[in-house]
Amino acid sequence: MKKQPKRFDMYRQPNKPKWYLKLVEYLIVPPYMFFSNAHVKTDPEVKKIKGPYLILSTHASFIDFPMVVAGMWPRTTGWVMSVEEFRRGDWLMYGVGGMPKRKFTHDIVTAKHILRYLKKLKHPVTLYPEARFELAGVNERLDGALGKLCKKAKVPVVMCKAYGNFINSPQWSKHPYRNIRQEGHMYVLLTTEELERLSAEEIQAKIEKAFEKDEYKWQVENNLHTKCKKRADGLYRILYKCPVCGTEFEMKSEGIHLWCEHCGAKWEMDTLSRLKGVNTEGGFSHIPDWYNWEREEVRKEVRAGKYHFEDDVRVEDYYSTRVGFVDVGTAHVVHDEKGFTFKGTVNGKPFELNKPVSSMYSVHIEYNFLKRGDAFDIATDETSYFMFLKTAKNYLTKMHFATEELYDFYVRDKA
Template sequence: MEVNYKNVKKYNVGKKPIRQPIYLTWLIWFLSFIMTLFNKKKVEKINMEGLKGPYLMLSNHMSFIDFELTALATYPQRVNNVVNYDGYYQRAWLMEWIGSICTRKFITDLQLVKNINLCLNRKDVVCIYPEARYSPNGSTSYLPESLGKLVKMNKVPVVAVVHRGNHLLSPFWNFRKKRKVLLHTTLTQILTKEDVENKSVEEINKIIQESLQYDEYKYQKENNILIKNKDRAENLHKILYKCPHCKDEHSMTSKGTELTCSKCNHTWNLNENGTLTCLNDQTIFESITDWFEWERKEVREEIIRGEYSYEDDVEVYSLPQPYKFYKLGKGKIRHNAKEGFVLNGHYNNQDYQITRLPLQIEGLHVEYDYFRIKRDDCFVINTENDSYFIYPTKENVITKLAFATEEMFLLLKNKK
């Protein structure tokens, strides 16, 4: 049973995108140039000579600056960006005007496929961020296998866009405090039109997977990039929530350059080169990425053992239109391997229940310190015609929820 909005007309997410006016292509380039004027940056192009639309761009995703750097790199070509629905909030007219392709994250969206095909048939460029969210830890997130089918269907060249340094500049877990970092964007044509026609979907997926691999902290260490900010570790506990020594999930804190477990008193320093050093014991994980992936493995094992379960009292907001968040009030949510997500609440004198089975949701949209509603952590459950922004009562749980969502999906998919 969905939310009773009475007379609220919902936004048509699947409407056809317009062709971007050529003067806007110049304006987007100019604004991107201004916004990145004080960032040290480098753009490199490989196998791109003479390539014009139509083609698909697949980009990694770490920060809003990804859009600006991609705009600089592709000018003067028209680019239709696939944009999540909440990106239209209070600016739907603008997003429509520049030819954005709207979708909701982690749902089956057949109209999105049609709209991508429409833009490519106009001989324009379509840019997709297949990770579908900012990378929490600056390394490659899950890439859906449907990418290969999309490429094969459209029979156009494919360009991989890999940004490096964008997470180091503005990590998702502490995006408000920028650092001084060299940004390096590489555009590589990884598949020609002939390659797409001759290769299988599996071969295409393998090439895409290999081309979009990245690890910001490995990149930082290998290039001796030093981040000297005195607050560089603040909020790092939001992604490194589980202590590798005592295994507690609710006692990690961070301040300044240090990460601490308040239960067992282990403390780590985030060094200027992005590595971690335990100050009072053996350093189990020097790499943020290794610690992060260990947490993922722990959640996966918990699911396999049948021990994973999450229940919480939550505060719920929704976005049926991109102009206003509706406060739906208090609700209850549970998440487990059998039911997936089940959200129950009451609004406009009527109960509602939103469900997403594990195989219906391959990833979870999470936000650290989400500014559009209130500054706190939340996660988002999308259905085909609505988006629910959910603020947990329990602290620092959204990273584990994201792991659990992805791992449930993969475990069940691999069983089929």
């Protein structure tokens, strides 16, 4: 019997950033920010903090990392990062102060790492609580326990809120860059006195309010035009349902146009990212409005008991930094009111896994992950499976909506 590779050690204690990697950050970040047309403003109150603090940052593209580095200069930070990012090398990820996290799980290991980093190492920690890139330039759902973590940490909470980074490189079409100004603002969101006075629920509400954003609205208000000739490429990834005929998964986009292959309705994206009908008066001009309408449509399905999805998936298992991703088998997935249910063959053995609705308030999706296809991440206490859809076309965004709406209907609304 073939011996299974050693799993990633989630319990390994992270340490402060290595001095030589700090030097690399200081050398690379300024020119990277300059050539990316990225800027960050840090309030004086942040610079006055002498001890550790917790940084909460919006998350839309890679520039979010150098933006934090530049904003807190000359201090450094530890980073909470997805476990699969450690494929780049333990020496690098742990060397910059990384601590691994399996997405959308209820594990307490990472929380313990964060608290140790703040209290024992007395060093700042940066957390991207949306746990994935924004899909439509608006804020995504946060973990409901974030307020409890901040209250337990008892250190100042600093917010880093960025605009333009999504417009410049949206998750559904990261390249080519749109060459638009990117700007961040770092400020004290919660002082230690406020953390002591407020309840965990009040802290959570204040954090969620701080994360509210709309990059497309910001772009129009600041009159920031993009001349990119491929600005609509990939837009069909998030705008998968036609508002004219109601057909799903037959939207396409290329260049500056988006259209429905079922009814022929067509829209043009202007240089301010607004949509205008070419041959129809239907639809939405504001991309987040279209995106939110699709969510409402999924919500109706869920609450009517009509939501159901199934497909075959290819299963990849992320073992460790040394082993990386391994193609371990295939399975059939059903997504409904019971959550995600998988049945198949993995490592030559029968494979069954159920992730109930209550265990996932959202799901991590990746369009054409590592250029190997559309995938979603299902994490257990032991590993992270990446499930690649075999036949379903452009389903990930609807799955993202459905996971959250199922959680709301069957868990949150009944709490």
